Amino acid sequence: MTTTTVDVTRGSVAWARRRAALAGFWRQYRRDREGLTGLILLVLIAAVAVAAPLLAAETGLSVTHAPGRPIEPPSGTFWMGTDFNGRPIMTLIIWGSRISLIVGFAATVISMVIGTLVGVLAGHFTGWRGGVFNKLTDWFLVIPFLPLAIALAQLFHGLPKLLAVIIVIGITSWSGTARLVRAQALTVEARPYLERAKALGAGHWHQVSHHVLPNVMPLVLANTTLTVSISILAETTLSFLGLGDPLHASWGTVLHDAYAQAAISNGAWWWVIFPGLSVVVVVRAFNMCGRATERILDPRLRERA
Amino acid sequence: MSSTPPAPRSWLTNQSVKNLRVRMALVAAVALTALGGVAAPAAADGTPSPGTAVSASAPAQSHAKDAFVMGIKADIDSLNPYVGLLVPAFDAYALMYDYLTDGSPQDMSPVPSLAEKWETSADGLTWTFHLRKGVKWSDGKDLTSADVKFSYERVLVPDSTENGQYGSSFSNVTKVEAPDADTFVIHTSEPNASLLAATMAGGVPVVPKHIWENIKDVGSYANDGSDGKPVVGSGPFQLVEAKKGQYYRFKANPGYWNGAPHISELTMVFFQNEETMVQALEKGEIDFISALTAKAFNALKTKSDPTITLNQGPSQYVYELGLNTGAATVDNTPIGDGHPALKNVKVRQAIEYAIDKQTLVDKTLLGTAKVAYGENSPLNSAWYWDPPAAMKRTFAPDKAKQLLDEAGYKAGADGVRVGPDGKPLTFRLFARSEATESQDQARYIQEWLKEIGIKADVQVVSNDALTDLIGKGKFDMFLWDWWWGPDPEGLLSVFTCSQRSTMDGDAISGGWSDSFYCNPEFENLYKQHVVEMDPAKRKVIVDKALENLYVNAVYATLYYDQTLQAYRNDRFTGFVPQPASGGSMVAQIGTWSYRAIKPYTAPAAAPEDSGGSRTVLIIAGAVVLLLVVGGAVFAMRRRSTADERE
Numbered sequence: 001m002t003t004t005t006v007d008v009t010r011g012s013v014a015w016a017r018r019r020a021a022l023a024g025f026w027r028q029y030r031r032d033r034e035g036l037t038g039l040i041l042l043v044l045i046a047a048v049a050v051a052a053p054l055l056a057a058e059t060g061l062s063v064t065h066a067p068g069r070p071i072e073p074p075s076g077t078f079w080m081g082t083d084f085n086g087r088p089i090m091t092l093i094i095w096g097s098r099i100s101l102i103v104g105f106a107a108t109v110i111s112m113v114i115g116t117l118v119g120v121l122a123g124h125f126t127g128w129r130g131g132v133f134n135k136l137t138d139w140f141l142v143i144p145f146l147p148l149a150i151a152l153a154q155l156f157h158g159l160p161k162l163l164a165v166i167i168v169i170g171i172t173s174w175s176g177t178a179r180l181v182r183a184q185a186l187t188v189e190a191r192p193y194l195e196r197a198k199a200l201g202a203g204h205w206h207q208v209s210h211h212v213l214p215n216v217m218p219l220v221l222a223n224t225t226l227t228v229s230i231s232i233l234a235e236t237t238l239s240f241l242g243l244g245d246p247l248h249a250s251w252g253t254v255l256h257d258a259y260a261q262a263a264i265s266n267g268a269w270w271w272v273i274f275p276g277l278s279v280v281v282v283v284r285a286f287n288m289c290g291r292a293t294e295r296i297l298d299p300r301l302r303e304r305a
Numbered sequence: 306m307s308s309t310p311p312a313p314r315s316w317l318t319n320q321s322v323k324n325l326r327v328r329m330a331l332v333a334a335v336a337l338t339a340l341g342g343v344a345a346p347a348a349a350d351g352t353p354s355p356g357t358a359v360s361a362s363a364p365a366q367s368h369a370k371d372a373f374v375m376g377i378k379a380d381i382d383s384l385n386p387y388v389g390l391l392v393p394a395f396d397a398y399a400l401m402y403d404y405l406t407d408g409s410p411q412d413m414s415p416v417p418s419l420a421e422k423w424e425t426s427a428d429g430l431t432w433t434f435h436l437r438k439g440v441k442w443s444d445g446k447d448l449t450s451a452d453v454k455f456s457y458e459r460v461l462v463p464d465s466t467e468n469g470q471y472g473s474s475f476s477n478v479t480k481v482e483a484p485d486a487d488t489f490v491i492h493t494s495e496p497n498a499s500l501l502a503a504t505m506a507g508g509v510p511v512v513p514k515h516i517w518e519n520i521k522d523v524g525s526y527a528n529d530g531s532d533g534k535p536v537v538g539s540g541p542f543q544l545v546e547a548k549k550g551q552y553y554r555f556k557a558n559p560g561y562w563n564g565a566p567h568i569s570e571l572t573m574v575f576f577q578n579e580e581t582m583v584q585a586l587e588k589g590e591i592d593f594i595s596a597l598t599a600k601a602f603n604a605l606k607t608k609s610d611p612t613i614t615l616n617q618g619p620s621q622y623v624y625e626l627g628l629n630t631g632a633a634t635v636d637n638t639p640i641g642d643g644h645p646a647l648k649n650v651k652v653r654q655a656i657e658y659a660i661d662k663q664t665l666v667d668k669t670l671l672g673t674a675k676v677a678y679g680e681n682s683p684l685n686s687a688w689y690w691d692p693p694a695a696m697k698r699t700f701a702p703d704k705a706k707q708l709l710d711e712a713g714y715k716a717g718a719d720g721v722r723v724g725p726d727g728k729p730l731t732f733r734l735f736a737r738s739e740a741t742e743s744q745d746q747a748r749y750i751q752e753w754l755k756e757i758g759i760k761a762d763v764q765v766v767s768n769d770a771l772t773d774l775i776g777k778g779k780f781d782m783f784l785w786d787w788w789w790g791p792d793p794e795g796l797l798s799v800f801t802c803s804q805r806s807t808m809d810g811d812a813i814s815g816g817w818s819d820s821f822y823c824n825p826e827f828e829n830l831y832k833q834h835v836v837e838m839d840p841a842k843r844k845v846i847v848d849k850a851l852e853n854l855y856v857n858a859v860y861a862t863l864y865y866d867q868t869l870q871a872y873r874n875d876r877f878t879g880f881v882p883q884p885a886s887g888g889s890m891v892a893q894i895g896t897w898s899y900r901a902i903k904p905y906t907a908p909a910a911a912p913e914d915s916g917g918s919r920t921v922l923i924i925a926g927a928v929v930l931l932l933v934v935g936g937a938v939f940a941m942r943r944r945s946t947a948d949e950r951e
Contacts, residue, residue, distance in 0.1 A: 063668070063745075064661075064752040070668070084600065085668055085745070157770070246736075246744050247763050260741040265583060265604030 028296045035292020041285035049097040060091030061249060071268040081270035083254075084261050089271055092249045093278050099250035100282070103166055104232035110170025111227055115177025116213075116220050122178065123185025124208050134182070140175035148172050149234070153243040161245035168243075169234045177223050181216050188215045222293040229286035236279050251275045371904045372570040373877060375593040375891065376582040380550055380575045384536070385528040386510045387470045392788065393573060393595070395507050396892045400555050400571065400899065401538035402510035405434055405453070405489070406501065408894030410883045412686070413791045415501050418895075419453070419511055419539075420489070429496035429838045434489045434504075440562045442513050444537045450483035455514040457481045457491070459523075466524040474503035474794055477835075496836045498843055502792030506895045513537045541566050541900050550575060567879075567903040586613065586871060593872040595891045598742065599673040602869040614874040617673065618887030621682045622866040624674075624786040626660070626750065628653050630859060632778025632821045634808045641778020644732055646724055651712040653858035656782075657698040658705035659757045660750060666864050669745045674864040679851050681789055681796055682865055684884065688793040688844065690851040698858075705757040714758070722758035732781035734761040739768050743784040746863075750784075776806050776815020785819070786866070791894070793847045797831050800854060822859045878905045 029035050048055060059065050066086035067078075074081045080089040122133035149168050156164035188194065194211050202210075238244050239252025242260075246253055254275040258264075263271040368374055383389035386398040407418040420434040440448040458481055459467045477497055482490040491500065503509060516537050520526050529547035530536050536544045541563070542555035552574045557566040574591060576582035579601050585591045587610065597605070605615060629643035630653070646652045662676040675683070678697050679690045698704075714722040714730055722730045732754075736747035744765055751761040761782070766774070774780045789796045798804060802823035804816040830850040837843040854860070868889040872880070880890040881897040890898050 062752055063748045064664070070671075084671075085748075157766075161765075242738060246765050247748065257741075257745075259580070261745075262580060262583075262598070262601040262604050265580065265601060266607065267604075 025296060029292060032292040032295065034288045035295075038285045038288025038292065041281065042289065045097060045282055045285065046101070048094055049101050052094050052098060056088070056091040056094045058095070060088050061095055063087065071263070071266060071271070073268075074270050080274045081268065083257065083263075083268075083271055089254070089274050092254050093251065093275055096249040096251045096254055096275070097278070097282075099162070099245075099248050100232055100235055100252070100279075103162065103169070103235040103250070104228050104282075106166045107169035107173070107231040107235070108224060108228045110167065111174040111231065112177060112220060112224055114171065115174035115223075115227075116181050116216070118174065119178035119181025120185050120208060120212055120216060123182040123189060124204065124212055133178075137175050137178040137182070140172070141179065145172055145234070146237070149238060150241070150243065153238065161243075162248065165235060165238055165244050168238065169231050173227060173230055173234065177220070177227060180219060180223060184216045184219050185212050188212050218297045222290060222297050225286050225290035225293060229283040229290070232286070233279065233283055251279050368572075369569065370876075371568045372572065373568045373593070373899075373902060374572045374574060374591045375595060376576050376585060376591045377573050377595055378576060378579060378582065381553060381573070383527070384544065384547060384553075385523070385526050386512070387467050387523055388526075392892050397544075397553060397555075397573070398510050399506045399540065399893075399896050400542040401536065401540045401544055402512060403440070403448075403539045404506045404508060404510060405504035406506075408505050408507075408791065408883070410881050410893070410895070410897045411885045413884060413894050415505055418506070419448070420504070423501075425838075430493050432491040432493075432500060434491075436487045436489060437562060438487060440539055441560065442537050442539050443543050443558060444513075444535070446513070446515060448511070448513075448539050449486045450489045451486075452514045453489045453511050454481055454483040455518065456511045457489075457509060459517075460509055471503065471509045473798060474499045474508075474792075496838045498835060498838055499792045499794035502790065502794070505791075506893075507790065511539070513539075541896050542571055561900075563900070566900045568877075568899075571899060583871075586873065589873060589876070592876045593870070593891065595870060597869040597871060599670040599869065602673065602871070603671050605871055612873055612875045613871055616868065616870040616872070616880075616882070616887070616890055618868045618882060618889065619675075619682075619684045619884075620866050620868040620889060621684050621788050621790070622786050623677060623680060623682050623789060624784070624863045624866055625680075626656070626861040626863055627775075627780075627783045627785060627819050628656070628858070628860060629778060629781050630820050630822050630857075632806070633823070634806050634813070635803055635816070636808075637823075638808060639778075640806060640808070640813055641780070643778055644730075644781045645726070645728070646712075646714065646730055647732070647781060649712050650857055651708045652714070652730075653861070654698060655705040655708040655712075655757060656754065656759070657858055657861040658701045658708065659753045659759070660861060660863070661700040661753060662863055663700070665746055665749055669742050669749065670864070670866075673869060674866045677862045677865045678855065680854055680860065680862050681793060681851060684865075684888070685789060685791050685793070687791075687840070688847050690848045692852070692855050696852075696855070702753075702757055709757060709759075716758055720755070720758060721760045729760065730758065731760040731762060734763045735771050735774065735780055735783035736763060736765045737768055737771060737783075737785065738765050740784075746784055772815065775819045777813050778806065778821065783819075784863075793850075794835060797834065797847070797850050800827060800859060801831050802828060820859045822854070822857070824853065824857065827853045874905065875907065876905055877902045879903045 029039075060067060063085040066082070068082035068086040068088060070082065070084045070086055072078055072082040072086070078088045078090065080093065082088055083092070118133050118137055122130050122137060124130070125133070149172050152168045152172065153164060156167060159167070188211065194207060197207055197211060235244065235250065236252035236255065239246075239250050240256045240259065242256055244250060244252050244256070246256065255272065258268070258271040258275075263269075377393045379391050379393055381389065381394045381397055382391045383394060384397055384401075386402065389395065389398070403419045405418060405420040406415040406423075408414070409416040417437075419437055419440065421437050423432060423434045425432050434453075436450055436453065442448055457475075459465065460471045461475060461478060461481070462468055474497070477494045478500075479492045479494050481492070484490060493500065516534075517523075528536060529549075530544060531547070538544075539558075539562075541558050541561045543558055544553065545556045546552075546554040552572055555571045555573075557569050557571070559565045574585075576585070579598060582591070582594055583597075583601055583605065586594055602615065602617070605613060629641070629647050631639070631648045632641040632643050633639050666672060666674045666676055678692045681689050683689045683691075709722055709730075713725045717723040717729055724730065734747055734751060736743040738744075747761075747763045747765075751763050754761045771780075771783060771785070775783065787796070787799070799817050800820060800822045801818070804818035805821050805823065806813050806815045806818075808814075827850060830846055830853065834843055834846040834850060837846055855862075870890055872890070879902045881901045882888045882890050883893040883895070883897055
């Protein structure tokens with residue numbers, strides 16, 4: 001038997017095990033009412049974002065060809081009313097879901113990569129090297145999100161606004177993940193098989209990539225769903241504060257326009273309520289999925305259920 | 306939050322030496338906007354925002370009957386009259402100091418103030434001002450011609466802070482004299498038609514010599530009492546307390562030479578957020594709002610609260626779409642990266658033809674502005690010029706396309722026209738983060754330009770970032786505005802060659818020109834209008850100069866904005882609009898309203914204001930809503946976690 005075949009066999013065994021674990025996960029997830037509701041909601045919202053051109057004509061985003069009159073209340077023609085330019089709020093929400101979701105996901109990817117990396121390294125290395133990563137996490141944990149995000153947004157003002165927002169959210173929201181991953185990495189590090197690997201001469205890279213990382217990944221995935229909802233909320237907040245891209249409709253910019261143009265004092269409640277509700281629904285859906293995943297992956301939670 | 310009014314670029318401060326400080330002032334404004342940003346979510350989730358906190362800590366709440374409290378949307382940038390640039394700052398200077406002359410409340414023409422009368426010599430080169438006797442500084446000392454001479458002399462020092470702030474109209478002044486305690490004389494080398502206007506309120510303030518001669522670094526002096534010494538002035542009000550970013554309290558000067566004000570105190574409270582400011586007015590925390598956006602004004606109009614009076618009238622703000630006509634320094638060295646197509650007058654004209662100004666005003670300002678063609682405000686009626694109908698570039702996309710065809714810009718593959726040099730007509734269009742209406746308007750202009758084959762790449766930047774970009778010529782188009790004073794010299798000087806940027810080594814510092822216009826014919830007209838003393842002949846020259854600007858499409862001037870103000874009529878009465886035909890009631894040339902207003906006394910047995918009971922109703926409603934929503938959420942939580950609780 002050559003070494004190559006050994007590797008292949010070992011690899012395929014690992015894959016088969018992972019496939020089985022995934023199937024088991026899905027079996028349990030299907031039975032979780034909350035998780036399933038969240039997932040269905042998410043699929044629906046994603047479908048709306050993808051099918052935006054079919055659901056609402058793009059001319060509805062145009063200010064010069066706006067179909068309605070200024071601040072028309074909800075009616076048969078405009079289900080969610082119009083803004084001061086006469087644009088249907090529903091069109092803005094449907095098209096805005098694209099920006100909100102893209103920013104939410106992209107920022108989450110950045111946040112998860114940084115968070116996992118820092119967390120694993122903080123857990124793996126002992127002594128001053130681990131301490132540095134740990135202190136870095138502490139530092140980002142204690143800085144309040146908004147002032148840091150606003151300062152960073154000013155720093156990145158040269159970039160396209162959308163990209164700047166993604167980066168700002170990404171690099172301000174990873175610390176929670178890092179702390180969580182570090183805790184998990186520490187428990188993995190204490191297990192005997194890692195000691196065995198070390199005894200057999202495994203280097204840092206091998207230890208981290210073959211043993212620590214695969215074992216923290218489920219936790220990372222569960223955390224991802226929660227981070228997406230935070231990112232979407234953050235995008236809405238930043239856009240609402242006028243730090244987003246004001247020329248592309250996102251839920252945050254719709255709310256920003258509503259606030260800046262005195263929608264509430266003008267009685268245009270629909271201009272605030274509907275985008276606000278959209279944010280709430282998406283964030284809640286991601287939370288439901290995240291909680292369900294957590295329940296399945298964390299044995300302690302499973303026992304209590 | 307970002308609906309703070311545009312930082313008006315004032316003709317009063319029209320000189321390139323100022324530019325460093327212009328930017329610094331704007332940076333401060335940006336920092337405050339960022340703070341305003343932080344305020345927003347707090348307001349959204351129901352906790353008090355800094356805006357409310359400010360008004361609560363200010364002496365605004367339950368203020369005395371004769372204490373006038375005014376909400377301002379742009380903070381006073383400096384109380385030092387040689388440093389500040391924003392309108393509320395100039396308003397504060399007029400409260401604290403006197404000027405040789407004042408602008409009449411009827412039509413803003415010069416009327417006596419510290420100078421009881423004045424005359425010019427036959428050759429127009431000597432101006433003699435006869436000063437009022439018995440005027441005293443707030444520390445009891447006499448105000449004499451020595452103070453006036455001191456105040457004007459420092460403005461004449463070349464390249465000084467003072468010269469940068471007020472010197473533009475005094476370029477041909479050779480010397481000033483005080484032959485006796487009550488006389489002040491200005492000598493000029495040639496006639497100067499804009500000199501008198503520069504002595505009015507908003508121009509050179511008369512400051513106490515015995516205080517200011519001891520101040521070493523004028524540019525960094527705060528003049529807000531923070532050095533422990535009281536601020537000394539001769540105006541109708543004296544500063545007693547200044548909290549930057551919060552409020553400014555002024556006490557009435559009971560011994561004012563023109564009669565004591567009828568109010569005891571005047572406070573300007575800064576709000577970062579318009580919605581909060583409107584609520585403060587409704588609650589009676591403040592008595593006056595000096596500038597509202599059209600949409601907030603509309604909301605107040607719809608509510609029609611009988612205790613709130615709205616004031617809508619013409620203003621001196623003129624809004625434009627600025628165009629980079631070819632950025633260069635004063636010695637004609639090209640700078641920046643402006644699109645070369647904008648040097649072509651036909652392209653600039655086409656842009657104006659493509660814009661439906663009436664729709665812009667109707668949609669983004671709810672009709673509260675007047676479509677503009679000529680650059681001067683109609684409020685400056687003596688120097689107003691409107692193009693004849695045949696010359697006006699009214700909305701005509703076909704005409705715009707025809708002009709672009711003639712200029713050689715043929716439609717490209719993706720609908721964007723391409724020039725003979727192969728460069729597509731893609732222009733950067735800058736809107737400002739501080740002015741929400743400019744962002745709104747940028748969307749309209751972008752769509753209209755698209756229809757004639759021009760792509761506008763809209764970018765939103767802060768005021769200070771835009772000032773910097775313009776100074777370096779790194780722009781194509783932008784949306785901004787000017788406040789034009791009653792004399793046309795300030796307006797016209799902005800379009801002269803010498804106001805273009807200057808280069809010192811590699812460093813470029815911007816002048817006041819934001820178009821980089823430099824036209825020999827216009828230069829000539831500018832020089833003529835300064836020395837022409839006959840108003841009728843000067844008018845002909847000014848008209849020609851304004852026509853020159855319009856024909857060459859230096860700007861696409863968009864609209865003349867209106868004053869939108871609101872005040873509590875159950876608190877104060879007797880406001881004096883300037884001009885008399887429904888103009889601004891505060892921030893005037895002079896302090897007419899501030900000196901005239903009186904506390905309102907309700908007629909006997911007037912019905913009690915129902916404000917209190919309304920507040921109770923609102924609170925009760927909020928509590929009920931909270932209970933219902935909270936209860937529902939709680940019930941849902943219980944249901945969803947039922948399995949976990951067992």
